[in-house]
Amino acid sequence: MSQTLEAPAPAPSEPTNRVRMGLAQRLLSRPEVGALVAAIIIFIFFLVLAPSFRSAESFFTVLYQSSVIGIVAVGVGLLMIGGEFDLSAGVIVYTAGLFTSMFCWYYGVNLWLGAALSLVFCLLIGFLNGYLVMRTGIPSFLITLGTFFVLQGANLGVTKLVTNTVSTPDISNIDGFDSLGKIFSSSFKIGSVTVWTSVLWWIFFVLLAAWILQRTRIGNWIFAVGGNPDSARAVGVPVVRTKIGLFMAVSFLGWFVGMHQLFRFNTLQAGGGVGNEFLYIIAAVVGGTLLTGGFGNAIGVAIGAFIFGMTSLGIIYAGWDPNWFKAFLGVMLLLAVLVNLYVKRMATARKVG
Amino acid sequence: MTDTLASHADQTLHKGEPLIEMENVGKAYGAIRALRGINLRVGAGEVTCVLGDNGAGKSTLIKIMSGLHPHNEGTVRVDGKEVSFSSPREALGHGIATVYQDLAVVSLMEVWRNFFLGSELTAGKYPLAGLKVKQMKEIADAELRKMGIVVKDINQPIGTLSGGQRQCVAIARAVYFGARVLILDEPTAALGVKQSGVVLKYVAAARDAGLGVVFITHNPHHAYMVGDHFVILKLGSMALDKTRKQVGLDELTQQMAGGDELAELSHELKR
Numbered sequence: 001m002s003q004t005l006e007a008p009a010p011a012p013s014e015p016t017n018r019v020r021m022g023l024a025q026r027l028l029s030r031p032e033v034g035a036l037v038a039a040i041i042i043f044i045f046f047l048v049l050a051p052s053f054r055s056a057e058s059f060f061t062v063l064y065q066s067s068v069i070g071i072v073a074v075g076v077g078l079l080m081i082g083g084e085f086d087l088s089a090g091v092i093v094y095t096a097g098l099f100t101s102m103f104c105w106y107y108g109v110n111l112w113l114g115a116a117l118s119l120v121f122c123l124l125i126g127f128l129n130g131y132l133v134m135r136t137g138i139p140s141f142l143i144t145l146g147t148f149f150v151l152q153g154a155n156l157g158v159t160k161l162v163t164n165t166v167s168t169p170d171i172s173n174i175d176g177f178d179s180l181g182k183i184f185s186s187s188f189k190i191g192s193v194t195v196w197t198s199v200l201w202w203i204f205f206v207l208l209a210a211w212i213l214q215r216t217r218i219g220n221w222i223f224a225v226g227g228n229p230d231s232a233r234a235v236g237v238p239v240v241r242t243k244i245g246l247f248m249a250v251s252f253l254g255w256f257v258g259m260h261q262l263f264r265f266n267t268l269q270a271g272g273g274v275g276n277e278f279l280y281i282i283a284a285v286v287g288g289t290l291l292t293g294g295f296g297n298a299i300g301v302a303i304g305a306f307i308f309g310m311t312s313l314g315i316i317y318a319g320w321d322p323n324w325f326k327a328f329l330g331v332m333l334l335l336a337v338l339v340n341l342y343v344k345r346m347a348t349a350r351k352v353g
Numbered sequence: 354m355t356d357t358l359a360s361h362a363d364q365t366l367h368k369g370e371p372l373i374e375m376e377n378v379g380k381a382y383g384a385i386r387a388l389r390g391i392n393l394r395v396g397a398g399e400v401t402c403v404l405g406d407n408g409a410g411k412s413t414l415i416k417i418m419s420g421l422h423p424h425n426e427g428t429v430r431v432d433g434k435e436v437s438f439s440s441p442r443e444a445l446g447h448g449i450a451t452v453y454q455d456l457a458v459v460s461l462m463e464v465w466r467n468f469f470l471g472s473e474l475t476a477g478k479y480p481l482a483g484l485k486v487k488q489m490k491e492i493a494d495a496e497l498r499k500m501g502i503v504v505k506d507i508n509q510p511i512g513t514l515s516g517g518q519r520q521c522v523a524i525a526r527a528v529y530f531g532a533r534v535l536i537l538d539e540p541t542a543a544l545g546v547k548q549s550g551v552v553l554k555y556v557a558a559a560r561d562a563g564l565g566v567v568f569i570t571h572n573p574h575h576a577y578m579v580g581d582h583f584v585i586l587k588l589g590s591m592a593l594d595k596t597r598k599q600v601g602l603d604e605l606t607q608q609m610a611g612g613d614e615l616a617e618l619s620h621e622l623k624r
Contacts, residue, residue: 215483217473220462224470227459234419234451235471235526236442294461 031288032300034339038286038332039303042310050318056193058317066309067202069276070302071257073283074202074209075250077301080284081213082246083226083293084133084140088125088147089250090276095151096122096258097268098159101168104176111176119255125151126251130244152274159270166270177263184256185263198260202302205253209298222246227294282329283308286336307332366563368398372432372534373418373449373565379426380413387413388589389426394582395534395565400556402576403569404609405586411569414586415538418567419451420444448533452523454542460512464504467511468493468526500525500555517548524555534565541575553579573605585609 046053072089079086096118104114129147133140159166171177187196213219221242224232233239262268287304289296308329315325366372372395379389388410395401405411416422417429420438428435431447438444441451458467469489475482494507502521504514511519520540527535537556541549556579560566570576576583583600585593585608593600593608 211483212481215486216481217475217484218480220466220470220473220484223462223466224459227461231453231459232470234421234441234453236445237471238442290461294459 031290031296032303033288034336035287035300035303035307038335039307039310042307042314046310046314046318050314053314053317056191058313060193060195060199062306062309062313063199063202064196064309065313066302066306067196067198068257068260069279069283069308070202070305071198071205071260072250072253072276073280073287073301073305074205074298075246075253076277076280077284077287077289077296077298077304078209078213078222079246079250080281080289080291081226081293081296082222082243083229084130084243084246085144085281086129086247086250087141087144087277088129088151089144089254089280090273090278091148091151091155092122092125092251092254092273093258093261093276094155094268094270094273095125096255097262098155098168098270100259101171101262101268102159102162104174105169105171106162108174111171111174111180113176115176115180115259118258119252122251122255122258123248126248127244129251130247133247134240134243148277152271155273156270168268168270170266171262172266180259181263184259198257201256201260202305206298206302209301213298218242218245223294225293226290279308279329282333282336285340286332288336288340290340291337304336366397366533366565368396368563370397371395372397373567374430374433375417375427376430377427378417378424378429380417380422380424381426386589388417388424390590391427392591392594393584395567396581397533397565398560398563399581400560400566400568400579401582401584402580403567403584403586404571404573404576404605406571406609408588409586410589411586412538413589415451415536415567415569418444418449418534418536420449448531449536450527450530450532450534451536451538452520452527452540454520454539458511458519458523461510463508464497464511464514464522465490465493465507468496468522468529472530496529497522497525500558501551515548517544517551520544520552521555524552524559528559528562528564532564534567535559536567536569538569539571540568541570541572549575571609573602573609577602577605 052058072093076086076089099118099121100111100114103109103117104111125147129140129144132138132143136143156166159168163169183197185196185198187194189195211219213222221232221237224237225239225242229239261272283304284296284301285291285304286307287296287300287302289301311328311332312322312325315322315328373393374395375391375393378391378393380387391414393401393403393414403411403414413422417424417438420441420443423437423439429437431449436447438447444451459470462470474485474489474492476485477483490507494504497504500521502518502525504518504522511522514522524535524537524540540552540556544552553575556566556568560579560581566579568576568580580597582596583593583605584591585605593605
């Protein structure tokens with residue numbers, strides 16, 4: 001491909017020296033293209049093989065499934081573009097829900113208060129993650145692995161202390177349940193199709209993240225701190241603030257999904273959320289985010305989450321043993337990493353220099 | 354190209370006026386003294402060349418001037434006022450811009466994003482205000498073009514440019530955003546002859562526009578082509594401090610190459 005573009009070079013500083021990269025090349029250098037192609041193939045695959053996949057109802061069920069993973073994955077994607085990992089993103093969802101639920105049940109206060117305090121608590125954890133990573137220089141993989149274990153243990157330990165079981169009491173009679181439920185976990189019908197608000201929230205967060213990344217100075221900073229933090233710092237980008245902000249964004253989105261889970265199911269299992277952190281990372285990587293940072297976009301991450309939703313339900317619709325799902329995810333991840341590597345080479349190789 | 358550089362440069366700069374003055378500056382990292390007794394003056398419209406072997410203290414000197422590490426001995430004055438920078442942002446605020454050899458740009462980002470990194474144009478003051486993408490692309494393209502750098506597509510990742518072009522984009526960016534002192538860290542080290550020439554022309558253009566340039570290199574030939582004032586660092590202190598009139602290329606090369614030590618070595622190796 002690179003050869004076809006190499007015209008004999010005219011003298012520099014002549015306007016004719018300007019070429020536009022070919023369409024194929026411009027498309028290939030976009031992070032989400034690989035994921036989009038994969039998504040279409042998987043979609044057709046299940047359309048053909050799973051008859052019950054072919055209805056609007058199941059399509060929206062897939063969207064719902066994708067949204068629960070996709071909301072946090074958007075944050076994790078931004079964080080990964082910013083060059084860091086957050087392994088505590090899976091359990092913080094349950095920490096948020098458990099905190100709200102047990103605080104309000106134990107003290108008998110309005111759920112709005114519990115939700116607000118839980119938000120502050122989650123943002124604090126995000127801040128702590130970011131602060132420790134930036135302050136110590138220890139890779140975020142290790143720091144957040146620590147946070148992950150602390151939260152996982154605390155989720156179980158505190159729940160056991162407060163309720164004597166490993167699940168939280170039903171909170172549907174506490175004040176504020178209905179109003180909060182409307183925000184975080186309601187659904188409406190269009191014909192026979194059930195649309196959960198979490199899908200709309202997911203779309204909203206994806207669009208917001210896409211706007212931030214591509215069209216704001218913060219987005220520019222996110223790419224820069226992920227691509228080359230030293231260089232970013234040298235031109236005056238506040239690297240520490242940007243990265244801490246990203247960690248806090250992930251824990252905010254974790255809190256949001258935690259609220260959704262709580263108000264959808266009224267009660268939570270204290271051991272939940274473990275392992276989801278990898279689903280977020282897979283969604284981001286499948287969506288074209290570079291593991292080493294500096295490259296990716298929000299739409300790609302959304303497509304990654306959609307692929308997750310399609311396969312997790314598609315396997316069931318097709319009547320296969322759902323145990324195969326994880327094996328499939330692994331294959332997807334490996335393929336995505338290979339595509340990423342190829343794209344990065346394409347994007348940085350001198351083809352039109 | 355000189356004209357366009359000059360039109361962006363600070364008009365209040367007068368040739369010869371001191372911009373940075375260092376007096377007996379030193380820096381210790383714990384028990385290790387990386388730098389001591391440095392007296393250096395960077396004047397407007399002058400190129401001050403800092404030469405030295407690896408480990409001579411060049412990087413430490415840059416880090417002090419660019420705000421990455423504060424000095425802990427002596428005084429640094431910028432425009433006559435004593436300063437001690439705690440961040441690169443602060444140094445930039447005083448018009449001191451540093452272009453590093455290896456970390457001048459973020460290679461996966463587009464040329465225009467790199468050009469405006471850290472000084473983006475936005476439609477408002479609020480945090481999520483949109484970038485003026487079209488305008489930024491036009492300005493970056495026009496500025497680079499005026500300065501003699503033609504990139505084929507302003508949207509291409511800057512990693513696809515050649516090393517010399519990347520250095521030039523970084524220098525052009527610093528000048529466009531009002532740098533008064535340019536610190537160039539080994540700008541020609543990784544470049545071929547032709548690419549080095551492009552960068553050296555730039556250095557001369559910046560000097561003619563009235564900027565103070567600190568040119569760090571270990572190549573005396575490159576230094577002598579553009580320099581007004583030469584400083585050689587050895588083991589953290591100054592081994593030579595002369596103006597262009599006082600020193601010739603031969604002496605500079607000899608000093609740089611190790612001077613007497615080299616003579617001794619060639620005597621020993623004589624066949």
